[in-house]
Amino acid sequence: MDTDEEGDNDWDRSLESDMLETEGSSTDRVTSISQRVILHIDLDCFYAQVEMIRNPALRNKPLGIQQKYLIVTCNYVAREHGVNKLMSVTDAVEKCPQLVLVKGEDLTHYREMSYKVTELLMSYCPLVERLGFDENFMDVTEMVERRLKETCISDLSFNGHVYKHESMAVDEENARLAVGSVIAAEMRQAIFSTLGLTGCAGIANNKLLAKLVAGTFKPNQQTTLLPYSTAELMSSLTGLIKVPGIGYKTREKLKALGLVSVRDLQLYSLADLVREFGEVTAKRIQNLACGIDDSPVTPAGPPQSLSDEDSFKKISTLEEVQKKTEELLTSLTERMHKDGRRPHTFRLTIRQYTVTNRWFSRESRQCPIPNHTGLKITCGSSEAVPQLLGLSMKLFHKMLDTREPFHLTLLNVCFSNLQAKSSSKSSIASFFTQKCPTTTQMTSQQQVSMYDFPYFNVPANVDPYVFSQLPADVQRELLTEWRQQKPVLKIPSKHSHKTSSTRDKKSAAKGSQCNNILKYFKPN
Template sequence: MSVFELDDHSRTIIHIDLDCFYAQVEMNKNPNFRSVPLGIQQKNIVVTSNYKAREFGIKKCMLIAEAKKLCPNLVLANGEDLHDYRQTSYKVTNLLQKYSHLVERLGLDENFVDVTALINEKLKKSSDVEVVGNISGDSSEKCDCGCTERLTMGTVIAQEIRDLIKNDLNLTTCAGIAHNKLLAKIVGSRHKPDQQTVVFPNSALELMLSLDCLTNIPGIGRTTFEQLESVGIKTIEDLQNGGVKKLEPLLGADKARIIHNFSYGIDKSQVKPTGKPQSIGLEDSCKSISVEKEVRNKLEQLLNRLLLLVAEDGRIPKTIKLTVRKFNKENKVSHRETRQSNINPSLFSNQSANKTKIMTTIMHLFNRIIDVKKPYHITLLGLSFTKFQEPPNLKNSVASFLRRDLEVQSVISIESQNGVDEPESPVPSTSSVELKDVESPSPSPSPKKLKLSNLVTKKRCFEDYYEDCESPSKLKVADLCLESVSCPPDADQDVFKELPLEMQKELWEDYKRRRSAEMNLCSSQVKKPKPNTLLNYFIRNN
């Protein structure tokens, strides 16, 4: 079977790439940057620049000193704080999700969007559309499977997406449209900035052979390239002619097959919806640090910034990871090492983290990596949180319900004792009796003014009872004997109110006899409180 017979043309993938993303964000924040050559600085590196700066030959990751020689008027904006970039990036992703739920983030400035379902719907209504934007290769030869019509409609949708991003966020983009992710990413870089390009399946091989280097294929990095080069594979044609069998000893069976398919423009990988990041981290390179106090100060700075990112994310991390890059002055080699540790999610309760305890964990990890009794030289420190869990929804939890119920009932009881008119009830107020006597009905106290100290005492009475409760399943209204209950739970309230007082009491006594097995709460609880109960679990996690 030919390798081309394995290709699937049924999908339509759009690759959206934001033009000089960091620079655009800075230009939106400060419009004066639009008219000058702008570089984004991180440490002593220009990580990216706007297109005015690129006209002077400035490239990504160029040293600032070298960039200044090429462009003496270069304006630099500090890009070490990624907060605004992250926020803008997620806004772009949210806009893309209006067109498909299959949106896969690729860094901060790139996204894949699978619009196959949307296109199939649009083609049912109308197929009379023309290509919008640039075309890679010859488009005269059409495929019988209908992919030409689908990809043509894809160019229309890509333009709609780019217009939406431009209008809503004032960001320009490039787009690549193809039947798979690989081709969409490669062809999108053909015409920049603020343009889009489509490649049809019949031109896929031509596009791949036009690549200058194997590293232009996504998935082939420097290490893989050196492995291929070691066996004489240096070009796309070499990769195609080498075959899977030649690649397997180097890359393994699975990766060998994938890389070989890539050389023909075949990519079977799906667009995987991207949720929240699996880790949130920061790294900071620095001049050689050899004092523990300086290490702690740097890590505290990173932790403060990291906690802000975690708060924005909304999830609770369960693991913290420390990264340290050590420099060996003897052999002039740097070495990265990481350690991680579980942390108690309760440290992040009430929207604030216990920084002291977290720092203790971080420094413990540092001492596992570095022997502080010996000379050391640190050139990079990094912190990250991983293994997140969603925060508990306490709004509708059992514990929050019980707390609200107790508070409401105690207020009702207090109001009754302050002279608020309430119908007589044979049910005594818990706030006016000892908890151990809760089973024995007694007359309600006569209404009278209570002092503030009495109100506090009654409030504490409820809190003490609540804390010592053995199980939330036993906190029934009838058992608590609160004044707001005017009739037994299994009786009709309207009918109950019409009965004489003596009959009401008789019904209550009958109800209590039937429930006597469940009314031994206080006598067992007050003597032997059980800390590992369901209710206490809710309290601890609140």
């Protein structure tokens, strides 16, 4: 996963917004935050596990998931042979000649399994926050409080490891975390028994520490961090790159100030940091270096954007750009159609290769998606991709002068500003943004809803096909009004006699909206 720009980093964004919201927080709030119990669930070699579930014959073989010329992850059998994540395919095969390679560039199966994990966790606790495909945070504080009321502390014990302790007795101070460790074990077992996936867990008082401590013992194990061990955990980090939420650009600025280690940042003058980064960011990054993080676990709901991207060694011709962009758009529009929502904004991102800044030089342009194109995406029409490709190339030419040589290493296409279809009966758009199956593609239930009503009752100026595409309840409502011949549904004839009666004027005003609906039924 590329996280080249801090603006694209979900962790950074959530921490910054939460920092703004909690300025001037009270002592009571600080106390309540210190009593939180946060779990971080991190699935083991996720892509490899998904492939082993799809093909159980791979379970005991060294397996590597290949994207382009890299091994993006591998199972633990392969790791025993010296294969590691992000190793080149050539080096991996040299280390382990019997390595089985599976192409992992199509993320469909991984994405589907990832959402199954999140849905399963949310069935136990509503406060679940996704982080990438293979990680989830859970705020189980309320679950812990309920169990503590029903449990005697003397009966409690820690499940799994306790950071830097071989054994630990449970007392009033650490009872919440002990119960959290039991819940973490239950969640891991639920994931395994339901989906066949193993994973690690970290249990702590905040998201940052839960994430950091989760990887202490791997694979398929869990670790609890007691508050007084926080300083020891933070000092064990080998550099600022290991602190979640401090991205590449921030690290480069800190490096220019002479700050390389976590300890450097902890001891640096806050006033000097504020001059360099501003008050909010300065406090945030210094707090992170000290293990302080009061950001809440925030259920995200459906993703706010959908994107597909591909990286490569080199693309340097317009024809290659068009071909690769068309491939990405085809995949993305299929996903968007399955999602069911309608995108209103399209963004194209490129990454250019430069000797001095090889990986961190992304540039983006975006534009609104025309209504007719958005409807084609929603309906799954094949005409959407050519229209989007035209938009893409216009954006591309705004970023690059193709008369000059260029060297791209990444292309990304993204739909954002996603909006659900309206279910309101009075919304014209909702009638015409439904999926548009042909008669032969419709299910028997859909066909029954179409033919439940005799079409001889449909007025002559109504297009029967458009009427057939309306939801059944709307069909019934319109037919009822037509049968009753309510004035509000009559479209006045050009030759009808004019009347000045107040009553007729009110009826006409009342029916204006319905008449607007009917104009869409007129055959062309």
